[in-house]
Amino acid sequence: MEFDRFLHLDGVAKTFDLTEALRPTTLDIAEGSFVSVVGPSGCGKSTLFNVIAGLEQPTTGRVELSGVDVTGQAGHAGYMLQKDLLAPWRTVLGNITMGAHLTRGVTSEDEHRAAALAERYGLGKFLAHYPAALSGGMRQRVALMRTLMTSHQLLLLDEPFGALDAQTRFSMQEWLLQVWAEERRTVLFVTHDIDEAIFLSDRIVVLSDRPGTVVADLSVELPRPRRLATLTEPTFMETKRTILNLLHHEGESA
Amino acid sequence: MxxxxxxxxxxxxxxxxxxxxxxxxxxxxxxxxxYVAPQPLDAWRSLTTHWSTLWPLVLGTIGETVVGFVVGATLGLGLGVVLAKRRFIQRVVYPILILTQAIPIIALAPPLVLVFGFNLAPKVIIVAWIVFFPVTVNVLDGLSHVDRDLLTLARSYGASPWRTFSAIELPASATNIFSGLKIGATYAVTGAIIGELAASSGSSLAIYQHAQSAQLNAAGVYATTILMTLIGIGWFGLIVLVEFFTTPWNRRQIARRAGQHI
Missing domain, CATH: 1.20.5 (Single alpha-helices involved in coiled-coils or other helix-helix interfaces)
Structure with a gap:
């Protein structure tokens, strides 16, 4: 049975000095779902994200995970950014096991799991390579495997494919959906690419211009598994139009 | 290889x-x-004929260089870390560091001899004095320029400060640390020779050279200079070797190994 309030934000707001970055936001994310947050740049997406990751203390409000208050506490969610943040001094295997290395020391079981993960997702031959030898897409795969290695149910992905070219990006999106289907984790995905958000998500949360606040919460009624053809389905177009209108009107009124 | x-x-x-x-x-x-400058072969001959006299002196200079370097490098590493981690201490101590290096190193020897006498201590202190500075500055530089997002990532895992230091900050600064060590290594012999000149009661490489110079034996003078230089080069080379083996990711041919697969 799925838990609808797996992640629960209760009136979370953030003010930096005198600048309001995020207005009080209340949001529930169901367990196992894929939710995207879209909005204009500087709308507080990353602030929201850092608050959920526990890297920043919200000015007001609470963050609950499985009913437990985790406000301002790091280490309960997998976290991945646009920059792959691979350690150049660690091999692919060493980077996938970075989480264990940073918290308790890498065990041989970690290494077996990491190797199996790399094997399953096409990087099995590269375990002993250093990141400098990998392409941008491969590096982001390693970064996602590093994120998956944490057994956290919640994965926070902040524009992970933002720096990739269009083709690599699409194949990475397909791959992410495959991984998500197999791993059954809850994904909160930040992007400013509307196509990407629709293609990937069950649900899209639209934020307003800074200070950010939720202006719309849409569910994406597209069947899974999603493929290239999904991008041209009428439902896809309709959803895209809705979101574009929301963001556009938001821009005009500001 | x-x-x-x-x-x-x-x-x-x-x-x-x-x-x-x-x-x-x-x-x-x-x-x-x-008598002004010998031919290379004459210097070589002087070196081989007096090898039995020179050999123990060379060992002595190597000893001073190595001990002084280890003391200086350890101090430099520790100080670099402390200064990088505590900005207040950095503000107070940094000017003092500059001051230590502004003192002409030759002028440092006499007071050290007064305190420690004619033995190993003044020489080691002079070497360490010269070596610690470039190490400290480079360690501080390296640690101050670690990718902040990488540190945030470590924080997102809930990593402890010590784990973050050993797993991220230290390896990320490796190139800087080795730069400091390499600069220190080239200066270390200079320090040892200055120390020998000022604080040797008996025989040492510097005193030997001084005697050769007094006798207008250019071949002997050059032979000694070559030996001193070789000690410096050898020590530098050793640091380069250590860097080579401890930072495999910086070796281009390894980093590019997968180039063909992409």
Whole structure:
């Protein structure tokens, strides 16, 4: 049975000095779902994200995970950014096991799991390579495997494919959906690419211009598994139009 | 070993040959008197005939260099870390560090002899004095420029400060740390020789050279200079080797190994 309030934000707001970055936001994310947050740049997406990751203390409000208050506490969610943040001094295997290395020391079981993960997702031959030898897409795969290695149910992905070219990006999106289907984790995905958000998500949360606040919460009624053809389905177009209108009107009124 | 390393070794050998050839040319074509500058071969002969006398002196200088370097490098590393981690201490201590390096190093020897006498201590202190500074500055530089997002990532895992330091900050600063160590290594012998000049009661490489100079024995003077230089080069080379083996990710041919797969 799925838990609808797996992640629960209760009136979370953030003010930096005198600048309001995020207005009080209340949001529930169901367990196992894929939710995207879209909005204009500087709308507080990353602030929201850092608050959920526990890297920043919200000015007001609470963050609950499985009913437990985790406000301002790091280490309960997998976290991945646009920059792959691979350690150049660690091999692919060493980077996938970075989480264990940073918290308790890498065990041989970690290494077996990491190797199996790399094997399953096409990087099995590269375990002993250093990141400098990998392409941008491969590096982001390693970064996602590093994120998956944490057994956290919640994965926070902040524009992970933002720096990739269009083709690599699409194949990475397909791959992410495959991984998500197999791993059954809850994904909160930040992007400013509307196509990407629709293609990937069950649900899209639209934020307003800074200070950010939720202006719309849409569910994406597209069947899974999603493929290239999904991008041209009428439902896809309709959803895209809705979101574009929301963001556009938001821009005009500001 | 690998190709790149062999190429570097060959380059070093070539530059060595070049120095000898230029030296020989200057002495031969310039008609330089043998008591002013010897021919390379004369210096070599002086070295081999007096090897039994020189050998223990060389060991002595190596000892001072190595002990002084280890003390200085350890101090430099520790200080660099403390200064990087505590900005207040950095503000207070940094000017003092500059001050220590502004003191002419030769002027440092007499007071040290007054305190410690004619033994190993003043020489080691002088070497350490010279070595710690470039190490501290480079460690501080390296630690201050670690990718902040990488540190945030470590924080998102809930990593402890110590784990973050050993798993992220230290390896991320490796290149800087080795730069400091390499600069220190080249200066270390200079420190040892200055120490020997000022604080040797008995025999030492510096005193030996001084005696050769007094006797106008140019071959002996040059032979000693060559030995001192070789100690410096050897120590530098050792640091380069350590860097080579401890930072495999910086070796280009390893980093590019997968180039063909992409």
């Amino acid at each position: 690998n190709q790149n390393f062999r190429r570097n070794l060959f380059g070093s050998f070539l530059s060595f040959v070049l120095v000898i050839v230029v030296w020989q040319l200057i002495v031969s074509l310039g008609h330089v008197a043998p």
